Amino acid sequence: MMTCLFENYARWDIEIESGSGTHVVDSTGTAYLDFTSGIGVCNLGHCHPSVIESVSNQMQKLWHTSNLFKSSLQEQVAEKLTEFSNGSSVFFCNSGAEANEAAIKLARKYTGKSKIITFHQSFHGRTLGTMAATGQDKVKQGFGPMLETFIHLPFNDIEALKNEIDDETAAVMLEIIQGEGGVFPAEESFLLELENLCQKHGALLIVDEVQTGIGRTGTPFAYQHYQISPDIITSAKGLGNGFPTGAMIGKEQLKTAFNPGSHGSTFGGNPLAMSAAKATLDTVFEKEFLSEVNNKGNYLFEKLSEQLSSLKSLKSIRYKGLMFGLEFSEEVGPLLSLLRENGLIVLSAGPNVMRLLPPLTVTYEEMDVAIEKISTTLLESKKATC
Template sequence: MDAKKIIETEKKCVMQTYSRSSIVIDHGKGCYVFGKDGKKYLDLFGGLATCSIGHGNKKVAEAVCNQAKKLLNVTNLYYTEPQVILAKKLVNLSGLGKCFFCNSGAEANEAAIKLARKHTGKTDIVSTKHAFHGRTLGALSATWKEKFRKKFEPTLPGFTFVDYNNVGATENAITEKTAAVIVEPIQGESGIIIPDEGYLVKLKKFCEEKNILLILDEVQTGTARTGKFFAYLHYNIKPDIVTLAKGLANGVPIGVTIAKEGIDFDKSDHASTFGGNNLSCAAANATVDFILEKNLMENAAKQGNYFMKKLNELKNKHDMVKEVRGKGLMIGIELNAECKDIANKCLEKGLLVNCVSEKVLRFLPPLIITKKELDIALNILDGVLG
């Protein structure tokens, strides 16, 4: 089908849950994607942080092809090697106990909520204002924005929202029913909101004192996005439970909930037919290996620092830019106007960026991105902001 026919058929056959851009993407290579018409786009959105090591990565493609020829899925009623290999890697990288595998970030957060209730025997969860933890009913109950929740209420009972970056507000919300606090190390969907340096440290200390579990949602910040494999490693703390998804398998669906020793499901407490399937785990193993072999955590930190420095130079040049925020390659620039038109102008110039929370351009490029590619993006941004 040509691009026009694809768009027409999509509108007839697919539920319209997304406001799509006007292009049809055909294939990708590295930090670039190519439209059906052959036009080349520099991708600074990375499939919403899912394509962590770039499009068409040979190591992942080879792992997926080889695994597809061998075995795709036999469910979790049997032992499989790729899942066990991945679990061991993630346990070592996280410093935690055991993994539960699923298929997405929302599912990973659902599992974390169930695990917290099961382990503590308590029901209530404290989340934060402007948080995003997913769209399935349990994860949605911990998600702040009214536009995500309103049509589907009532959500689950027992969820309270407090100010982000405010441990005192969390303290005031705790009751004898509180099982856990769930928080993002950096709020992504709300516009790349970075908490104070001591926030997570103080929150962890408070949770320990009150015997409350701390759940960190690293669906977006994890897999080396911020310059460490997990963002909490910047602060020398360990959560009781952490969730991971998006970039873990470089675009192949996967989610995982990792918990401390002693926090565990029993048989039949929870399950996922496709969770930890051979194909996803093969892709994830290849992705993690590539990140470690190519020192992409260091590259995320280095290129992120460079990009933020240059974006701040654009801020000083263009009145439209209000603030630059970020850590590693998770970066946002807040504008003094709605950003949709700017994102569309970037698209016309061959640059993919994301507009979030009305006024923030969000950048989540592949971790392999180079200074040369960032300079191309900066030149385009300079032009459209002028």
């Protein structure tokens, strides 16, 4: 079929037309259990009633003015983000890449330095700045020279960091769990020593929580599983439950570095985005809700481990909350196709990792259905190849 779109996405041959909670329906009427959440975006599931009501009410009032005006909605969402993090100031934008761009700019402006250390297999976005920060060559191919002064080191290798960080380092930037890189978690000892090195050399610690934040790992932000206190936190994806929005959260001392005119975003923090974010955070940041995310994650891990124990091709299951990576000794692309045929949509994270990002509202019954589909599909696939 002819298309007027650039072909920069390897699209599946499915068009989703409607959704509710963990379920979506395509243009042929076929229903699926969605364990992608729009790549970790719809943490409250599709068409959550509270988000619908909040955005609908706001649409009747105002869609857009500009950031020349005060915004009580921005203030309310910023207050919520700072209440549940260690930050004190927030900049709103429209995506994770924009939030990370803002973090890079803020670190360089505040410190007066330009060297930023990131890690192999990291993913921070596809703008020129965040692409340079990303530790994956495949996203950079064909775009010419990258923005200078980004250094990429092996993840969880504290000795490599000790050898590279110095007094000319503006920041160290990392994901607590590398999502696109294969669902690889940072080791606690690595994080603690990394923070110490940042403090020793006057470098800022930037934590990219675009995928791990907003309850995905069972805490408001993933860094809160560890005894660290980042200087800058970036957020997007789950923040608006599908409505495009992003945020950069910074500590108090960084506030003066972003003085009027230093950075901006035409649509950042617009009323519709803020109404979606407020409704989302009011639900996700509840203590009982987050506790249940952890319970569900443990349940899903135990059941998957039990059901897939006979699969020799399964190397490991990595998870935190409801962020899962199942690593296999073979490429998972064909398995993802088979699962879609069986009514379950999941993701990859590199060639050998199956990634599960169900809505945080997923029920135990829905998890049981997904586990059965995964188990049956994988076991039947193994029999077919024997």
